[in-house]
Amino acid sequence: MVMKKLLRNPLSMIGLLLLLGFILVAVFAPWIAPTSEMYANDPYRVPRYGWGNNPEPPSSEHPMGLTQGKYDIFYGVVWGTRTAFLVGLIVTGLSCIIGIVIGSTSAYIGGKFDEVVMRFVDVFMSFPFLIAAIVITTILGRGLDKVIIALVIFRWTGYARLIRGNVLQVKQEEYIMAAQAGGVSHRKILIRHVLPNTIFPVLIQASMNMGSIVVTASTLSFLGLGAPEGHADWGQMISFARNWILGTPDNPVAYWYTVVWPGLAIVLFVLSWNLIGDAFRDIMDPRIQG
Amino acid sequence: MITYIARRLLFLPVVLIGVTLMIFVAMSFLSPYQLVSTYIKSPEELKNQSLDDLVRKYGLDQPVHVRYVNWMRNLFRGDLGYSVSANMPVAEAIARRFPATVELALFAIVPVILGGIWLGTISAKHYNRPLDHLSRTFAIVGWSLPDFVFGLILLMVFYGVLGWFPPGRLSMWADSIVLTGDFTRYTGLNTVDALLNGRPDIFWDAVRHLIAPVMTLAYLWWAYLLRITRSSMLEVMNKDYVRTARAKGLTEQVVMGRHVRRNALIPVATVSGSMVLGLLGGVVIVETVFDYKGLGLLTATGAQQLDYTLVLGTTLFYGLLLVLINLVVDVLYAVIDPRVRLE
Numbered sequence: 046m047v048m049k050k051l052l053r054n055p056l057s058m059i060g061l062l063l064l065l066g067f068i069l070v071a072v073f074a075p076w077i078a079p080t081s082e083m084y085a086n087d088p089y090r091v092p093r094y095g096w097g098n099n100p101e102p103p104s105s106e107h108p109m110g111l112t113q114g115k116y117d118i119f120y121g122v123v124w125g126t127r128t129a130f131l132v133g134l135i136v137t138g139l140s141c142i143i144g145i146v147i148g149s150t151s152a153y154i155g156g157k158f159d160e161v162v163m164r165f166v167d168v169f170m171s172f173p174f175l176i177a178a179i180v181i182t183t184i185l186g187r188g189l190d191k192v193i194i195a196l197v198i199f200r201w202t203g204y205a206r207l208i209r210g211n212v213l214q215v216k217q218e219e220y221i222m223a224a225q226a227g228g229v230s231h232r233k234i235l236i237r238h239v240l241p242n243t244i245f246p247v248l249i250q251a252s253m254n255m256g257s258i259v260v261t262a263s264t265l266s267f268l269g270l271g272a273p274e275g276h277a278d279w280g281q282m283i284s285f286a287r288n289w290i291l292g293t294p295d296n297p298v299a300y301w302y303t304v305v306w307p308g309l310a311i312v313l314f315v316l317s318w319n320l321i322g323d324a325f326r327d328i329m330d331p332r333i334q335g
Numbered sequence: 336m337i338t339y340i341a342r343r344l345l346f347l348p349v350v351l352i353g354v355t356l357m358i359f360v361a362m363s364f365l366s367p368y369q370l371v372s373t374y375i376k377s378p379e380e381l382k383n384q385s386l387d388d389l390v391r392k393y394g395l396d397q398p399v400h401v402r403y404v405n406w407m408r409n410l411f412r413g414d415l416g417y418s419v420s421a422n423m424p425v426a427e428a429i430a431r432r433f434p435a436t437v438e439l440a441l442f443a444i445v446p447v448i449l450g451g452i453w454l455g456t457i458s459a460k461h462y463n464r465p466l467d468h469l470s471r472t473f474a475i476v477g478w479s480l481p482d483f484v485f486g487l488i489l490l491m492v493f494y495g496v497l498g499w500f501p502p503g504r505l506s507m508w509a510d511s512i513v514l515t516g517d518f519t520r521y522t523g524l525n526t527v528d529a530l531l532n533g534r535p536d537i538f539w540d541a542v543r544h545l546i547a548p549v550m551t552l553a554y555l556w557w558a559y560l561l562r563i564t565r566s567s568m569l570e571v572m573n574k575d576y577v578r579t580a581r582a583k584g585l586t587e588q589v590v591m592g593r594h595v596r597r598n599a600l601i602p603v604a605t606v607s608g609s610m611v612l613g614l615l616g617g618v619v620i621v622e623t624v625f626d627y628k629g630l631g632l633l634t635a636t637g638a639q640q641l642d643y644t645l646v647l648g649t650t651l652f653y654g655l656l657l658v659l660i661n662l663v664v665d666v667l668y669a670v671i672d673p674r675v676r677l678e
Contacts, residue, residue, distance in 0.1 A: 056475075168353040171661075175616030176634070176653055183638045183646045184364050260481045264620060267483045269639045283484060287624075290490050297495045304491065308484040316479035323475060 050328050051321065060320025063313055071126045078123040089128065089277045091121045100289055100300050110302040113285040116275065118302065122310045124277030129314060132189065132262045133255040136196045141251045143197070144204025145244065151205070152212035153235050163209070169202045175261060182270040189278070192262050192271045200258070204247050211243035249325065256318030263311055279314075282307035339669050343662055354654035355410070358647055359403055365643065367395035374409065374416055377424070415648035420640040421633065425648035428633060433652075434523025435504060436618055436629035441524075442545050443552045443614070451557045452603065455564020456596060462569060470561065478558035482617055486551040486624035493547055500547040502626040509540040548621045555617065556610060563606055568599040604668045611660050615653055 051057045070077060080088040093115045094107065101111040109118035151162040181195035215221065216239070224234045263280025265271040272278035286303035293299045362370060367390045374393040390396055394405050409415075415425035454470050461467045477485075493500040505513060505525060512518055512534070513525070521531050526545075529538035571577065572595055580590045619631035626632070630649060637645035 056472075164353075168350075168357060171350065171612075171657065172354070172357070173612045173615040173653060173657070175619060176650055179619070179634060179638045180358075180361055180646055180650050183641055183643050184361055186641070256479070264481060264483060268620070268623060268635050280483075283487065286487060290487065291495050298491060301491070304484070304487050308488070312476075312480055312484060315481065316476065319475055319479045323471075 054324045056320050057324030060317045063317035071130050074123050078120045091116045091277050100303050109306045112303045118306050121277045121282045125279040128278050129259045133259050136258050137251050139197045140200035143201040148205030148208040149212045152209040166202045189272045192265050208247045215242050253322035256315040279307045279311045350658050416644040418645035420637050420642040432630045432633045438524040443549045447553045447556045451560020452564050454561040458565040459568035474558035474561040477554045482620045489547045506540050509537045548625045551621050567602040571595050571599045601672050604671050608664050
């Protein structure tokens with residue numbers, strides 16, 4: 046039913062098509078932008094063509110041009126799609142699991158335990174996410190794995206709070222009491238009876254957050270705290286463009302391709318998730334059905 | 336009202352302990368030798384003492400609770416250690432950079448809030464008609480545009496091509512005047528100081544440098560505010576008292592302005608807390624993109640050089656700031672919605 050509505054709405058249709066495109070690019074990256082022999086053992090390394098620092102405009106060989114350090118933009122954008130999905134999926138998966146385990150246990154046990162856990166969650170949520178991620182990457186050091194750790198540490202709280210609310214509701218239902226009276230173990234009740242009835246909204250929410258996770262990860266790369274130099278990553282591709290904003294005296298936008306291509310990739314990626322998410326919210330929100 | 340504020344104030348130390356504990360836990364991932372730099376006051380201290388002496392001197396070999404109390408005592412004295420990347424004590428670096436960020440925030444907050452609410456109102460009034468679709472598309476594109484991408488595009492267009500809004504805080508000529516003795520720094524906010532010194536040319540120069548960063552911050556948050564204002568307006572518009580107001584013959588303008596928008600703004604006030612959180616993060620990015628020398632750029636450059644002393648210090652400062660801003664937001668919230676006070 047939901048899917049049908051999503052397909053009927055033109056905006057979410059565009060979102061779904063965009064997303065499909067990105068998935069195809071990620072899956073077929075080795076065919077779209079083949080890795081040269083030299084880097085065969087590390088396909089995420091963006092190849093460099095030539096010496097020097099200057100970007101070079103698009104040519105038949107390099108359809109999107111070369112950015113600062115002669116890194117191939119097309120290769121970086123294509124393989125960066127994989128990086129984006131990788132970071133998005135790992136962060137969403139891990140923070141979802143942690144959030145669901147902690148949130149549902151906390152709500153199911155209730156009482157003082159629940160109170161303490163929720164205050165803990167409050168403290169985590171009261172902090173600017175990006176600054177917290179900066180602190181963690183400063184302490185742990187640079188790298189995509191550290192970015193993932195930082196994101197997971199500050200992302201699970203939202204899911205924990207969401208599922209807690211749902212579990213608190215379901216906990217009062219008669220079938221749970223029946224299970225408890227029947228002597229079913231708490232662990233089994235939680236996994237078999239409570240979670241299947243509460244997990245769905247959390248999973249939806251989680252998948253809709255993919256866009257914002259990828260933005261944060263690439264922001265950290267842009268600030269020079271994420272992927273190591275040369276790793277295929279949209280944020281880093283854009284950070285290369287920073288020194289070439291001014292162009293040449295006779296052509297102020299001589300280096301447009303350094304920012305436009307990777308920028309377009311990240312904007313469309315996030316847009317696709319937001320379009321789907323927005324339509325979803327309207328479908329699920331009974332208040333504005335008018 | 337006063338009891339409400341008092342209650343909020345009583346809650347303040349709890350939040351502060353939470354924030355400091357969190358940073359303290361983060362610090363415990365560093366070794367005592369690394370932590371020394373967060374305690375020393377100047378590089379001179381390193382000259383005639385060994386690291387072991389310093390570790391002992393600052394009690395870094397002590398158990399956790401002793402270290403926490405020591406550290407808190409330092410904080411109350413305003414001692415945040417010495418920053419290698421800024422080449423000065425962290426507290427001093429923060430004091431120097433803070434006015435710039437305040438200036439940026441002050442200039443950003445009014446257009447962000449008014450623009451977002453205005454767009455949301457339009458969208459709700461024209462629900463499911465072209466204007467609604469237009470403003471929503473505008474907003475959803477904004478929401479999908481990472482601020483560093485949008486900032487770079489603005490920079491390319493308005494600086495590279497048109498030459499209107501250069502990066503930085505002031506042009507070279509203005510900077511050289513501001514740094515001389517004739518120009519009195521009353522507040523550290525360039526625009527205010529320029530006016531107080533009777534220099535409209537410098538005022539204009541400072542504003543010119545603020546426009547692009549403010550635009551970057553605003554676009555993203557317009558999208559957010561539009562979405563919230565729109566859905567809460569739509570909800571309120573279906574309420575009985577709105578129908579009553581229409582039925583007794585009030586003009587559309589009065590119904591919208593007095594009955595609908597007033598009530599619809601309550602959820603907007605609720606999210607302003609999280610908006611402040613986001614703006615603080617956004618400031619880091621925007622300042623980096625536009626080379627605007629404020630607190631955010633200080634943090635970002637510190638982080639790039641793995642200067643944890645500086646990053647921890649500024650984060651702590653952000654934490655304190657946030658607690659205070661949230662207090663103000665809560666009080667404002669109680670002013671808008673009397674029900675909150677009575678809870």
